[in-house]
Amino acid sequence: MKKTEIFSIAAFKENSIWRQILGICSALAVTNLMMNSLIMGLGVIFSLALSNFTISLIRNWTPRSVRMMVQTLIIASYVIIVDVFLKANLPEISKQLGPYVGLIITNCILMGRAEAFASQNSPIDSLIDGIGAGTGYTLVLLMISFVRELFGFGTIFGFKVLGSWWTNWSIMVMAPSAFFLLAILIWIINTHYYKAKV
Amino acid sequence: MKDSFWFPIVFMLIIVLIFTGILSVMYRLSESKIEAYLTETYERRILGTLAQAIADADAGSADDITAAYPESFHKYVQSMEDKGFERKVYRAVVHDSTVAYCFEIGGKGLWGSMRALVSTSTDFRTIYSLAIVDQQETPGLGARIEEEWFLDQFRNRLFVVNPDSSDDVTQKYEFIAEAQSPVNDSQLKRVTGATITSDSVIKMLQDEFNYIYKYYGTKANEKD
Numbered sequence: 123m124k125k126t127e128i129f130s131i132a133a134f135k136e137n138s139i140w141r142q143i144l145g146i147c148s149a150l151a152v153t154n155l156m157m158n159s160l161i162m163g164l165g166v167i168f169s170l171a172l173s174n175f176t177i178s179l180i181r182n183w184t185p186r187s188v189r190m191m192v193q194t195l196i197i198a199s200y201v202i203i204v205d206v207f208l209k210a211n212l213p214e215i216s217k218q219l220g221p222y223v224g225l226i227i228t229n230c231i232l233m234g235r236a237e238a239f240a241s242q243n244s245p246i247d248s249l250i251d252g253i254g255a256g257t258g259y260t261l262v263l264l265m266i267s268f269v270r271e272l273f274g275f276g277t278i279f280g281f282k283v284l285g286s287w288w289t290n291w292s293i294m295v296m297a298p299s300a301f302f303l304l305a306i307l308i309w310i311i312n313t314h315y316y317k318a319k320v
Numbered sequence: 321m322k323d324s325f326w327f328p329i330v331f332m333l334i335i336v337l338i339f340t341g342i343l344s345v346m347y348r349l350s351e352s353k354i355e356a357y358l359t360e361t362y363e364r365r366i367l368g369t370l371a372q373a374i375a376d377a378d379a380g381s382a383d384d385i386t387a388a389y390p391e392s393f394h395k396y397v398q399s400m401e402d403k404g405f406e407r408k409v410y411r412a413v414v415h416d417s418t419v420a421y422c423f424e425i426g427g428k429g430l431w432g433s434m435r436a437l438v439s440t441s442t443d444f445r446t447i448y449s450l451a452i453v454d455q456q457e458t459p460g461l462g463a464r465i466e467e468e469w470f471l472d473q474f475r476n477r478l479f480v481v482n483p484d485s486s487d488d489v490t491q492k493y494e495f496i497a498e499a500q501s502p503v504n505d506s507q508l509k510r511v512t513g514a515t516i517t518s519d520s521v522i523k524m525l526q527d528e529f530n531y532i533y534k535y536y537g538t539k540a541n542e543k544d
Contacts, residue, residue, distance in 0.1 A: 154459050154460060155459065185323075185327055185328040187328050188328045188331065188332050192331075192332065192335055195336065196335075196339065199339040199340075202346075203342075203343070203346055206343075206347055206354075207350070209350070209357075210350035210353040210354050210357075213354075213357045213361075274460055275460060292461060294460075295459060295460030296458060296460075
């Protein structure tokens, strides 16, 4: 399979959120601001790509009986690296993301890609798959947060785009709006991209 | 070999050692940076709550005092050790006399605990300034308690109005809508859509001032 094909399948065709409904807890939690979504997305891309690469690199030596433990340990290590990096270098964003960075460890996308792809494919292909799946996840986060931040705060990436005439929609900064928007997004994509029949 | 009894154990052990080693090095390299940021943020907030009282007692403005961190912090702010008192306490000292106190207080919000720094007059009855240190409220709603207009409502507010009461030494407050203007001292503007969080801030202040005043206020009165 071509490298570009691996990327596009992971990012779009088999997108973790809209196709597999994985990792939606964090997608719902951090999408009230675009900056939070972007940083969260970059954290997932980093952890996913490198954990996929490492798991694939040692796949021929990993005993089947302990493979899940090894995968979890590797994923957790990369996530902690992201967490420590943010705390040391981007403390304000780290504070805003709160516990959600740490919770990347429990993100089903990472374990899902480790089991479904990295444990059976070459390290480079796994790295590309990780970047693709992470990009697809980030894309969905940014789409949802674009609508939530615009209507909830009148801003895009913190910059005021709607004037003082705009009344912020409180519902958009609360968790239920993320459910509505995600559902609408999945509906639109299923209908137009996959031509799903109702 | 992979199917032997010992291989999975040894393999797991090696993987654990490698990754915990990487994490330990990474954390050690970043630890000082993280600690320094946390300390600086905290000290800046303490200084911010005490700045006006320091400026009133000494030369300069509150902005000058806060801008001169860390020199101004070390010059004016002292940490107080009091084993009988279960809160962190700081005092602002100008020309060898205490001009204000700052307490770290805590309470419960809608989603979790919150911590704040409150500076008080030397008789512990008036709030000089309030700053939220930590909260887990909804961004865009309850988290707006950190906004200046909300916190400014407490600035220079006489909070302990019943110093002789054995029950509640503080004043009862009534919340009004954010767009309205208070008509008397017992009215405060709440954050729209965050009634529980706004109430929590008041409850935290009332609970903590009852504790602070009964501990320190009584001592201050005895001295008088």
